[in-house]
Amino acid sequence: MTKRPTATKARSCTGKIRHETRAKALAHLRRLIKRGYVRLSAYECKHCGGHHVGHRPKPRTRR
Template sequence: MTEEEVSCLGKDRYPTRRAAKKDASRIRRTGGPNLRPYPCRYCGRHHIGNRPGNATYTRRGTPLQELIQP
């Protein structure tokens, strides 16, 4: 997979930071992880993800570095 595929594909896309923040808050209220909204440099929309320092760096159980092809 390319860095773009790992970073963007398969993630929910939100049209605004506000929409992403609202969903992150809903996830927290229901016992989920503390996520934050961030703009995507590939699709131009927003995703939600782990806060810096708390990321698992895995997708579907595989470390990101194993998914990214040089």
């Protein structure tokens, strides 16, 4: 039986580019921002040990 990734791993790691260093992830982040992408951040992945670029959470609004 194939092991499915957890929801957390699927969101934070699976399908994203793995950068070996934070510096490389930040360089990629800057290129994406120049192309118009917004609300991005670089982070260290607890699943693979590499670094990824992903969207920051939307700010919570009070109801």
